[in-house]
Amino acid sequence: MKLYGYWRSSTSYRLRCALELKGLAYEQDPVNLLESAQKGEAFTSRNPFASVPMLEYDRRDRAQSMAIIEWLDERFSDAPLLPMQTEDRFTARELAYAIATELHAPLNLPVLKYLKNELGHSQEEIDTWYRHFLAKTLVPVEQRLEQLETGDFLFDTPGLFEVVLIPQLYNARRFDYDLEGSPRMVRIEEACLALPAFQRAHPDNQPDAP
Structure with missing residues (x-):
């Protein structure tokens, strides 16, 4: 897994929390929001939302933090983030x-x-x-x-x-x-x-x- 995010982005932060709680290994590739790096062609060609975080895994780039977090919980069942009931x-x-x-x-x-x-x-x-x-x-x-x-x-x-x-x-x-x-x-x-x-x-x- 490779996480594209920004250190102070709350959505990047929440995804890091989820990855850490689930014990999933990941690399980081920082995206400088102050320099609008997320709006460049190299990034938007992979993530048309032009936002962070983006998670690269299994030949797919996933955007939108809440969708990624729920996908993580479904894809990797250990240490679930949602209760059973x-x-x-x-x-x-x-x-x-x-x-x-x-x-x-x-x-x-x-x-x-x-x-x-x-x-x-x-x-x-x-x-x-x-x-x-x-x-x-x-x-x-x-x-x-x-x-x-x-x-x-x-x-x-x-x-x-x-x-x-x-x-x-x-x-x-x-x-x-x-x-x-x-x-x-x-x-x-x-x-x-x-x-x-x-x-x-x-x-x-x-x-x-x-």
Whole structure:
């Protein structure tokens, strides 16, 4: 497997978490988003979405992080990322997809660049935008976790929800989002970051990190 990603990309980060939790070996080929390397012909000819991550395996290039993660879980059954019970699988997907679908679209790098370069917003205004959308989704996620009375993880071991949550909390801290009212998410974050798999996947530990 070869992973094309960017050290601080939340979608690349979540895929690294999934690969590490499943114990799958992979190489990395960094794609510099700040230099728009993902928009070059060499990359878009393989991935027309012009986005990271992209996972090369078995003579196929796979794009879209959530689709890749679910494919990994189906293709490699060891260390499953989704629980066995149908209702538990729904719970994991409900929370993971709330973050993946509601937050990534308004908060990804092309949107932030557009706000600054085309619309002329200040960094302070962009940061306010970022925190607004974080709260819109993270507040109900925290409420759901409280209803479920979760412990260190959503279920017994980290899985789909955690690999999506941890990168988003990393970004939340970058934009000074107040996590004081999110004790369950913070507890899950602390438990995950204590594990070698999440440590290896952390942005600071990637080959293209500054």
